[in-house]
Amino acid sequence: MKIENRFLKYVSFPTQSDPYSTTSPSTANQKEFAQFLVEEMRILGLVDVQMSEYGVVYGRIPANNHQQGDVIGLIAHMDTSPDASGENIHPQIIRHYDGSDIPLKEDRLLTPRDFPDLLKVVGHDIVTTDGTTLLGGDDKAGIAIIMSMAEYMFKHPEFLHNDIMIAFTPDEEVGRGTEHFDFNIFQADYAYTIDGGEINHFHFENFNAYQVLVEITGKSIHPGSAKDKMVNSQEVAMTFHSMLPSGQKPQYTDGYEGFHHLVHMQGQCEKTHLEYIVRNHDYLKLKQQLNDFSRIQAYLNSFYGYEAIHISVHEQYLNMKDIIKDHPHIVEQVEIAMEDVGLHPEITPIRGGTDGARLSFAGLPCPNLGTGGFYCHGPYEFVSITMMKKGVELLLRLIRNNVYAHEDIPF
Structure with a gap:
C-alpha cells in the first residue's frame, strides 16, 4: 500500500482525546482505530499483537538474523489533539507543491508568508486540511511511517534485522500516553517515538x-x-x-x-x-x-x-535529556543513519513533550524522530508525503545499521 493511502485511511478515524475524561483511553473511538491497527499488524506478519484493556497496541516484528544487535522499539500515538475538530476530515493532496498560496475553506489561506515552513516542501507532494478541521498528521503520519516500514520488511524477508518492538499509544495529547504502558510486553533496549517535526530533525530535549x-x-x-x-x-x-x-x-x-x-x-x-x-x-x-x-x-x-x-x-513530564545523555550511542546511530540516506541531521529541542519523556524516566530511553508534519493541532496543518517516504527509508537504515554498518538497502 502506498504510504499516502495508508495515511489517508488513518486520518479518516476520529480519535480526539479528552483531557477531562477519567476513562482509559479517554475516548472510545481511539479503540476503534486501535483494533484496525491490530488487524493490519497481523496481516503484515507481526507477532504477539494485542490491544490492552487501556487501548495500547503492541506487536513485534520477529528477528531473522539470530538476534544480532539491539532490540529497538518504535512508538507513535493514535489520538489527535482536542484543540481543533478531528471529525469528518477532508484532506487534499497537492502534487509537486510549487510554493504558491493554498486556498482553504472558511476563507482561510495557507500561505508561505504566514507559514514559512511551506518553503521547505516546495517540490514535495503534501497533504493539507480543507480548512475546517485539523489533519491528524500528529501522529498518524508517525504510525503510517512505522507501518510502511513493517510492510517493507514483510515483503522483503532478505532484509536482516533483530526483533523490532512496536507500540501505538492513546491519549498522548492529554499527557496520558504512557499511563498504562506495559514494559513486560514491550521489551526493547531503547526506543524512538516517531512524532512530528521535520524529517531530518532529531529530538532528545523537551520541556x-x-x-x-x-x-x-x-x-x-x-x-x-x-x-x-x-x-x-x-x-x-x-x-x-x-x-x-x-x-x-x-x-x-x-x-x-x-x-x-x-x-x-x-x-x-x-x-x-x-x-x-x-x-x-x-x-x-x-x-x-x-x-x-x-x-x-x-x-x-x-x-x-x-x-x-x-x-x-x-x-x-520532565526533560528526557537528563536520561539520554547517558546513552550517547542511540543519538549517534541516528545521526549516522540520517547521513546515510542523504539527510543533514539537526538536533533541536522540543517545545513540548512526547511519550518518550515519561518512558525515558521509566527506564526506556526514548528520543524522538520527525515525521514531516507541520503546524499541527489546527486547520493549517500539513504533512509532506515526500518526507514521510524518507522517514521509512530512515527507519530501515537505522535498523539495518544496527546489524551491519553502511550496507546499501535495496529500495
Whole structure:
C-alpha cells in the first residue's frame, strides 16, 4: 500500500482525546482505530499483537538474523489533539507543491508568508486540511511511517534485522500516553517515538512540564448591596493573570525560552478556575516560574484579607535529556543513519513533550524522530508525503545499521 493511502485511511478515524475524561483511553473511538491497527499488524506478519484493556497496541516484528544487535522499539500515538475538530476530515493532496498560496475553506489561506515552513516542501507532494478541521498528521503520519516500514520488511524477508518492538499509544495529547504502558510486553533496549517535526530533525530535549490549577473563591453579594462586601472572583482572576510576567506567554517565546499558558478559564462571581501549563527546558528556571504563582497568591490573599486563592501544582513530564545523555550511542546511530540516506541531521529541542519523556524516566530511553508534519493541532496543518517516504527509508537504515554498518538497502 502506498504510504499516502495508508495515511489517508488513518486520518479518516476520529480519535480526539479528552483531557477531562477519567476513562482509559479517554475516548472510545481511539479503540476503534486501535483494533484496525491490530488487524493490519497481523496481516503484515507481526507477532504477539494485542490491544490492552487501556487501548495500547503492541506487536513485534520477529528477528531473522539470530538476534544480532539491539532490540529497538518504535512508538507513535493514535489520538489527535482536542484543540481543533478531528471529525469528518477532508484532506487534499497537492502534487509537486510549487510554493504558491493554498486556498482553504472558511476563507482561510495557507500561505508561505504566514507559514514559512511551506518553503521547505516546495517540490514535495503534501497533504493539507480543507480548512475546517485539523489533519491528524500528529501522529498518524508517525504510525503510517512505522507501518510502511513493517510492510517493507514483510515483503522483503532478505532484509536482516533483530526483533523490532512496536507500540501505538492513546491519549498522548492529554499527557496520558504512557499511563498504562506495559514494559513486560514491550521489551526493547531503547526506543524512538516517531512524532512530528521535520524529517531530518532529531529530538532528545523537551520541556520540563507542570500543570498549575488556580481556584479563586470570591464573595458573592447581591449587587444592590455589594458595596465594600463583594469580591468578584472573576475580577480577581483577571488581576492574578495580569500579574504574571507578560513576556513569558507562549506567543512571545521561542527556542529554549520557557512560558506559562492559560489553557482554560471558567467562573462566576463566587468561584473561578484557571488552568495553566508551565514549561521550561531549564528545571531551575521552571521552579522560578512556579514561584511567581506562589508570590502572586500570597500577595492577593494578603490584599483581600482571606484565603481567596488556592493553587495546586502537578508534574506532567520532565526533560528526557537528563536520561539520554547517558546513552550517547542511540543519538549517534541516528545521526549516522540520517547521513546515510542523504539527510543533514539537526538536533533541536522540543517545545513540548512526547511519550518518550515519561518512558525515558521509566527506564526506556526514548528520543524522538520527525515525521514531516507541520503546524499541527489546527486547520493549517500539513504533512509532506515526500518526507514521510524518507522517514521509512530512515527507519530501515537505522535498523539495518544496527546489524551491519553502511550496507546499501535495496529500495
